[in-house]
Amino acid sequence: MTLALYRYRLPLTHPLLLGGRRLDERQGLLVHVAGQWGEIAPLPGFSRENLSDAEGESLTCLAALRRGEKIAPRLPSVQFGFDCARRRWPTRAAPLPEPYPLLRGTPEEWLASVGTRRGRALRKVKLKVARHPMADELASIQHICEHHPSLELVLDANCRWSRTQALAFCTQLEPGRIDYLEDPCADFADIAAVAEATGIAVALDELLTRRAPWHPIAQLKALVLKPTLLGSLAHSEALVTKARTLGLEVVASSSFESDLGLGLLARLAAEWAPGQAPGLDTRHWLASSLLDERHQPRPDFLTRLFYDECYRDDRHD
């Protein structure tokens, strides 16, 4: 059976600004283990490892698998990729609602795109806040709330505010109109203080990938899980279990993976949070599809880094 690693490069529809860095194309790795694929795509600005770290560790793991040894990767993206490639996936998946749209433009651009997208009325949308003057963001949110009374609004501040700034923003919002605010501040103590003082529902994303401490509070509504950044599927699954125990929503979220990775994330989302619209709208930034009509990676986007046809798969021993 085949054991292989490929690097992919995919063009983007427009450059991505992530954590202060500009990304002009998406690069990542695809691992193939006995007929199953996994994607290893550290996200610049968000992952602690870079692509060459991930490539080095992936090659070490493949060499170990070829020798029949067990592997224990340390880098989150590598753990995720190998876990997907070696997972026993359920044969039946629950139906999954469409991903809710992610809008990253200016507050004026939100207004233009929020009414409809692809000609259809929206039920829920995510806006990236803490990027433009607070007054402009608040004015556009107010306008959206007035003109789209049934639209669910998710806001994501990516930990960019201090407690004072987050309080200034959140006191201007109507708590009942905001589904939840993701990562208003970097520290949980600040997030909790803002949520408790303003009644705004909050969700945790980056705090989970940093493995920072948190505890349930009344306004904590959801855990946003980015498996590529969280690492092993066992770790993501432990968070799913914790969320269920605490009565929190689970939102499976992408990290600008290729369409192959997005397909894997959609399958996990259907298992972990059936009925919940996932945060997988990052497909719109990819100018090309990595997969062909038969759902196989297209060779023209791939560079082969490792290939062995004699692998003996002992997953079912």
Ligand SMILES: O=C(O)CCC(=O)C1=CC=C[C@@H](O)[C@@H]1C(=O)O
């Ligand atoms: O969660 C979603 O709805 C989509 C993914 C998403 O919003 C993000 C992916 C990766 C980095 C960020 O730009 C952003 C986020 O912070 O959640």
Ligand SMILES: [Mg+2]
């Ligand atoms: Mg986020």
